[in-house]
Amino acid sequence: MTDPVKEEQKVTLDDPGVVSRRWMLLKIGVLINAVVGVVVAVPVVRYLLGPVKRKGAYNSWVSLGAVDQFPIGETRLATYENPVNEPWDGDTAKTPCWVRHVDTSTFQVFAINCAHLGCPVRWFPQSGLFMCPCHGGVYYADGARASGPPERGLFEYKYKIVGNELQISAGELPTLSTEAKNVFRVLNNEKGHGPCTG
Amino acid sequence: MHWLKQVYNWLELRLQLEGPVKEAGLHPVPRNTASWWYVFGSAAFTLLMLQIVTGILLALVYVPSAANAWNNLEMLNHDLPLGWFLRGMHFWGSNFMVAVVLIHMAQVFLFGAYKFPRELTWIVGVFLLLMTLGMAFTGQVMRFDQDAYWGLGIGASIVSRVPLIGGQAVHLLIGGPIIAGATLSRFFALHVFIIPGTLLLLVSVHVWMVLKLGINEWPMPGRPVRRATYLAEYHKLSHEDGFPFFPAAFWKDLIFSGAVLAAVAVCAAVFGPYGPTGFPDPTIIQTVPKPDFYFLWLYAVLAYLPPELETPFILTVPLLAIAFLVALPFFAGEGEKSWHRRPVAVLVLATVAVSFGVFTHLGTYTPWSPLMNAWSGDTVPEKFLQELSPLERQGAVVFQAKQCRNCHSLDHVGGQRGPALDDVSTRLTEDQLIRQVLQGGGNMPAYGKNLSPAETTALVKFLVTLHPHGQKPATNAAGPPTAELNPPPATQ
Numbered sequence: 001m002t003d004p005v006k007e008e009q010k011v012t013l014d015d016p017g018v019v020s021r022r023w024m025l026l027k028i029g030v031l032i033n034a035v036v037g038v039v040v041a042v043p044v045v046r047y048l049l050g051p052v053k054r055k056g057a058y059n060s061w062v063s064l065g066a067v068d069q070f071p072i073g074e075t076r077l078a079t080y081e082n083p084v085n086e087p088w089d090g091d092t093a094k095t096p097c098w099v100r101h102v103d104t105s106t107f108q109v110f111a112i113n114c115a116h117l118g119c120p121v122r123w124f125p126q127s128g129l130f131m132c133p134c135h136g137g138v139y140y141a142d143g144a145r146a147s148g149p150p151e152r153g154l155f156e157y158k159y160k161i162v163g164n165e166l167q168i169s170a171g172e173l174p175t176l177s178t179e180a181k182n183v184f185r186v187l188n189n190e191k192g193h194g195p196c197t198g
Numbered sequence: 199m200h201w202l203k204q205v206y207n208w209l210e211l212r213l214q215l216e217g218p219v220k221e222a223g224l225h226p227v228p229r230n231t232a233s234w235w236y237v238f239g240s241a242a243f244t245l246l247m248l249q250i251v252t253g254i255l256l257a258l259v260y261v262p263s264a265a266n267a268w269n270n271l272e273m274l275n276h277d278l279p280l281g282w283f284l285r286g287m288h289f290w291g292s293n294f295m296v297a298v299v300l301i302h303m304a305q306v307f308l309f310g311a312y313k314f315p316r317e318l319t320w321i322v323g324v325f326l327l328l329m330t331l332g333m334a335f336t337g338q339v340m341r342f343d344q345d346a347y348w349g350l351g352i353g354a355s356i357v358s359r360v361p362l363i364g365g366q367a368v369h370l371l372i373g374g375p376i377i378a379g380a381t382l383s384r385f386f387a388l389h390v391f392i393i394p395g396t397l398l399l400l401v402s403v404h405v406w407m408v409l410k411l412g413i414n415e416w417p418m419p420g421r422p423v424r425r426a427t428y429l430a431e432y433h434k435l436s437h438e439d440g441f442p443f444f445p446a447a448f449w450k451d452l453i454f455s456g457a458v459l460a461a462v463a464v465c466a467a468v469f470g471p472y473g474p475t476g477f478p479d480p481t482i483i484q485t486v487p488k489p490d491f492y493f494l495w496l497y498a499v500l501a502y503l504p505p506e507l508e509t510p511f512i513l514t515v516p517l518l519a520i521a522f523l524v525a526l527p528f529f530a531g532e533g534e535k536s537w538h539r540r541p542v543a544v545l546v547l548a549t550v551a552v553s554f555g556v557f558t559h560l561g562t563y564t565p566w567s568p569l570m571n572a573w574s575g576d577t578v579p580e581k582f583l584q585e586l587s588p589l590e591r592q593g594a595v596v597f598q599a600k601q602c603r604n605c606h607s608l609d610h611v612g613g614q615r616g617p618a619l620d621d622v623s624t625r626l627t628e629d630q631l632i633r634q635v636l637q638g639g640g641n642m643p644a645y646g647k648n649l650s651p652a653e654t655t656a657l658v659k660f661l662v663t664l665h666p667h668g669q670k671p672a673t674n675a676a677g678p679p680t681a682e683l684n685p686p687p688a689t690q
Binding site for chain 1: 263264265347351355356360365366367369370372374376378477478479481483485486501505506508509567570573601604615638641643645
């Protein structure tokens with residue numbers, strides 16, 4: 001006696017129409033999932049790229065305090081709270097920078113981050129040098145590269161004086177691609193350092 | 199015990215694991231693979247398990263918040279019973295894991311185990327090494343101390359060197375414009391979800407292939423790998439002169455893994471956890487950031503690269519190194535496995551190992567960095583001051599006050615960035631010393647603007663006295679100096 005179930009399976013498996021219908025349904029299933037995948041992936045990618053902004057988009061004017069805190073001819077450490085911050089940043093929202101008061105209305109505000117790999121440079125007024133503790137980068141008082149692995153001088157912030165207040169344009173970690181200001185100074189020849197001072 | 203058997207049978211009927219487990223455990227392996235040289239892979243796996251268990255235990259308490267992580271770790275170290283021990287196990291576990299993975303890789307390379315048909319096992323292994331290093335770096339960030347903060351700064355500075363999209367890549371890496379709360383959150387996700395997930399997946403593939411393809415036979419000189427014959431040869435070795443993996447080879451893995459775990463526990467108990475070091479307040483700049491030991495070699499390499507080579511090196515060499523490792527089994531997939539017949543491979547391994555050791559050692563004492571406190575902390579040794587004129591002694595004061603000591607040592611004390619000056623006057627004449635001090639050069643800054651003529655004179659007079667007893671200072675071979683700061687009085 002023949003088993004009706006087996007007979008039915010046999011017919012189904014052998015019937016080319018049924019087979020192609022199954023494959024077509026499978027393809028539709030794959031297609032639906034591919035479409036849904038793309039639809040879901042687009043917002044995910046946008047979400048992941050959330051923190052990515054164009055150059056300078058994070059920057060705004062930040063006060064470093066009254067101008068008279070910075071005596072003429074001296075270089076002092078100043079700190080500010082990053083304009084873009086969250087309550088859970090804690091102390092990491094604070095950023096230091098070096099302020100050099102050149103003359104009455106001229107300042108230079110240097111990023112703390114070495115132009116080599118971002119370690120905090122320290123100012124030595126006696127020798128008039130900035131030194132980096134990580135890989136030995138050294139800079140002159142005007143931020144120009146003096147020696148070591150950095151390929152350029154210290155990063156400088158744009159500044160302005162509003163009333164009696166020194167303000168800088170700041171907001172993001174200064175690196176070779178995101179420096180505060182596009183000054184490319186390898187060596188400052190007008191100020192008396194020959195090209196072989198490196 | 200009858201009921202135990204019943205429970206087992208009940209489970210086995212449903213799980214049906216006995217077959218695959220027996221097959222994996224009892225698969226025949228060549229007799230000489232039951233060697234103490236073959237225990238590093240299983241030890242790496244054991245350490246991964248240890249890291250997962252201790253990691254989960256730490257995650258029960260850890261707060262991935264930039265504002266609180268540091269205090270949280272201090273609490274783990276000091277207030278929570280045995281919190282320090284768990285942190286110690288996780289820290290030492292990570293050190294051991296990096297070391298064991300590197301040893302495993304070196305052994306596999308030396309034994310030619312990456313050759314046919316185990317090419318893919320090697321390639322997956324290369325990515326396992328990268329994942330392990332990724333865990334090490336992100337783990338260092340979890341400590342969220344000054345080293346972690348400035349280490350992230352180094353990472354961001356490296357990424358910023360990518361052409362065109364460097365700035366955007368930095369934003370993506372640190373999760374915003376600055377290293378802060380968002381940075382720790384994303385590194386936490388990388389450290390506990392993304393990298394460990396990938397690691398487990400790759401380990402499964404790696405171990406699966408080891409089981410399917412069999413353990414690499416002991417390399418014998420004169421028995422080269424040939425694609426056409428290898429599989430049959432290996433089958434003969436493992437089936438005719440082999441024994442089941444369990445327990446013949448397994449007991450050595452078991453004992454070594456136990457010993458490694460014991461060593462981690464002893465290190466954790468004796469040396470304790472590492473850090474957190476200084477509080478991650480970026481305005482505290484009196485810090486000398488340093489990576490953990492596994493990245494010290496990189497820290498050293500980055501200090502020695504010439505400025506113009508730095509960006510090309512950083513952007514290409516790591517990719518080339520990975521490409522070389524991935525390509526290795528394709529251009530050396532056949533041939534001799536024995537180190538007796540592979541001098542180039544042995545030389546490459548020795549060179550890499552020695553370089554790694556030398557750079558790591560240099561990274562421990564960073565001779566390229568100025569010593570920030572040498573000028574105020576290290577005194578001029580007495581022997582250099584005896585029988586000096588007042589002017590020369592004044593020069594010694596200038597030498598300290600102008601931070602020369604930060605880069606130049608006297609009597610082995612002081613910075614090592616520049617040459618030691620104990621015998622500088624035997625190398626440079628007085629004129630050359632004046633030029634060097636004022637104009638700098640050879641990696642020394644120019645001091646022309648920061649020294650008065652009087653200070654320069656005093657400093658150079660002091661430097662001229664720096665020569666060993668009985669050895670004269672250098673003189674100008676061409677005759678008397680043509681220019682002097684203080685011309686001598688005309689001879690009577």
